[in-house]
Amino acid sequence: MTLHLRRVLVLLLLVLAPIPVAARPAWACSCGDNPNPIERAEVAFVGVADDVDPDWFGSQVEVNFAVESVLKGAPGRSVTLVTMKDSASCGYEFVEGGKYRVYANAGETWSCDGNELLSTGHDVSDRPRVIFWGGTAFVLLLVAGGVTWLIRRS
Template sequence: MFSHLRRALVLLLLVLAPISVAGSPAWACSCATGFDPLERSEVAFVGVVEDVDADWVGSDVEVEFAVESVLKGDPGSKVTLITAEDSASCGYGFVEGGRYQVYSVGGATSSCDGNELLARMHREVEDRTRIFWVGSALVLVAVAGGLGWLIRHPRKTQ
């Protein structure tokens, strides 16, 4: 009886442990602080992300913005900037439909440049949250069902 319970607990830990790990970001990027992002940038604007296109190699992301207002420089009505794909490389995680205040140098931007999310499409955020919780509930139901089956059907030893 105790060996089945031990196996069930180990199975439960193996299934549930990645859930908490998957939700927490790993930060390896280190940024300087105490600077004025507008002064440091070549181009600054407020715009809405129209497209986020990851490079097929997987190191850079091209982000296309529809410019609403210009704070510095002359970006035009549309601008495409490069950022690193992951936050560990100081990439900024732009989301399609999000409205941002963006600071850029040399056609690129990063999480260290002072970019700021001003508004996000609420439906997209709600959908991602709902998917996470429904998926978590399904995993818990599957684990509970498996544990119940293991407890009710112990292995017969000879």
């Protein structure tokens, strides 16, 4: 492999490497008409999201709530619910410290259930940016290592 071709290959890999990290999934979650979510819910309550714990290797998030008032059912003083990680998969993005009106069935809640943010908690607006740049840095390190290996091998 000539030196010029090798340099073009390295440059091409460095330019194209972040593209898979920058791409977002194209899934969609569409909800039907839901005029009264409390009718469909087994449990409904107003509570504060005390702990939002994503399953780093899966697609779900476990959310622990401190129940302030009960709208339907008997949730107890605290409730742990499961939802998907992102809204594209019909998950509801809860923020720690946020106060919500929550509608749930069988220990799960989704974006189509009619959940409502009543007051904000901690600001996590930088989380997607951190994930994006962390993933980009990881891919660039992998590409740089692969390119270094290729150069030393030839």
